[in-house]
Amino acid sequence: MKIILFSTLLIVWVLYEADCTETQGNIAKAYLKYLQDEGKLGESPQNLKTRYQLFKNNIRMINEHNSKQSSFKLGINKFSDLSDKELSQFHGLNSSLLQDEEDLLSSSPSLPVSVPDTVDWVAQGYVTPAKDQGRCGSCWAFGSVVALEGSHKKATGVLKNFAEQEYLDCVFTTRDGCTGGATHVCFDFNKNTGHMASQTSYPYTATDVDRSECDLTKFKNSLISGKVTGRVTSRHIETEENTVKLLSLQPVTLFIEATRTLHQYKEGILMDQTCWSQTNHAVAGVGYTPQYIIVKNSWGASWGESGFFKLMRGWSNCGLYISAQYPVVELTGEEETEEGAQPALYDHSAIVGPDPPKPDPDCSNQFGDSYCDRMSRASCHNPQMREVLCRKACNNCWIF
Structure with a gap:
């Protein structure tokens, strides 16, 4: 107890030494509370000043954004004192692997001519609650699992909570999956092995240290009444319209550029003006409305809106419309022996603030x-x- 108290006092002293003004002192108090709430009091004093500066920068960005008229709000969360390099550990899409994509198991999507105005796969029970990839670049596994769970539900009527760790341990045998990966290889793995365990039997550890640990005989197969027979891949759909048409069919894996703005997202309809469509993060589209795309992330239920976020339609959305994938699941004829998983509960109907401003084609453009x-x-x-x-x-x- 004395050690904890001493450490806390040391932290307070370091912060107040960095900022002695009243305003900055209030930020120092806020950061101390942040460290307590996030369980980060064990941070060494050597790193504290650097992290505190990152925290101050994020506070400034959040306050500046939230003071303006906007369709979304930012907020303090577990990412608020991390560097850009550290934030990248929570991504994991390896674009170079996408260039080597094998199309033997892939088919082009057959897009419907017309679609409903609104589709919500969460409300229809096709989506499990938000999960957390932790400090492991395994977004590719999480984004893939959402699409697999949706495909399985569509084919069999049963929602499964599949194991991301199986992808981490088994898809890449010569490289660490926590350093990044691609989604198409996940669905090819399911087709070739006929296997996918549940998260209950194959818990997530956020590690891929030993690439020789893939032993599928240790884990019960949950692909019982449905099996993966291929995948649908659209590498350059390039339009919001085609993405919406795919989303009208089922949940799909999508890619996005995860910016600091996305990391600090709290609620509302996101219109990120800080990205360049250089995708680095796999997510999953799980529905849409006339105003926004509904997206499931892999940063835990405490992030964003219960682990989900809304992306405004009518904008590029940081590369979200460039590519989409999902596995094809067909019935096996076998009787299902497992109970369905608990679906997510996410009410995305609340909209923060007024409708966002639209670009005026007649206004001046200082860049030319x-x-x-x-x-x-x-x-x-x-x-x-x-x-x-x-x-x-x-x-x-x-x-x-």
């Missing part, structure tokens, strides 16, 4: 049309994509 056109040509695949990525707003040219 030539700059905007040049930047968009360098970062897009075709004229249709350029129109989405390059948006004018008064005195700004937003390039996503």
Whole structure:
């Protein structure tokens, strides 16, 4: 007890030494409370000043954003005193692996002509509660599992809570899955092995230290009444319209650029103006409304809106519309022997603040049309994509 008290007093002294003004002193008190709430009081004094500066920078960003008219709010959370390098540990999409994608098991999506105005797979019981990948770059496993759970529910009527750790241990045999991966190999693994355990029998450990630990005989197979027979991959759907059409069919794996703004997201309809569509994070689309896309993340239920977030429609959304994947699940004819998993409860109907401003095509653009056109040509695949990525707003040219 005395050691804990001494450590706490030492932390307070270090913070107040860094900031002796009244305003900064209040931030120091807020950071001490943050350390207590997040269980970070064990941080060494050597690192404390650096983390405190990161915390102050995030406080400044959050307060500045929340003071403006906006469709979303930011907030303090477990990411608020981490560096950019540390934040990358909570991503994990390896784009170089996507370039080597094997298409033998893949088919192009058959998109419906018309779709409902609103689709909510969470409310329909196709989605399990939010999970937490921890400090392991395993978003690719979590994003894949959401799509697999949705495909299995669609084919069999049973929602399973599948094990991300099986992907971590078994998909990559020569590299550490916590350093990143790709989603298509997960569905190919399920097809080739016919195996996927439940999270109950194969708990998540956020580690992939020993690549020789893949022994499927140790874990009961939960692919009973349904089996993976292939996957649907759309590498360059490039439009919000096609993404929505895919989402009308079932939950799908999507990719996004996870920015500091996304890390500090708290609630509302996110319109991130800080990204460049350089995707580094796998997530899952689980529905949509006329205003936004519903996305399930893998940063735990305490982050965002119960682990989910809403992305505004009508914007590029940090590369979310570039690619989509899901596995094809067909019935095996075997009788299901396991009970279904508990579905997520997420009421996404609340909208923070007024509708966001739309770009005015007649307003002035301080960067100039030539700059905007040049930047968009360098970062897009075709004229249709350029129109989405390059948006004018008064005195700004937003390039996503």
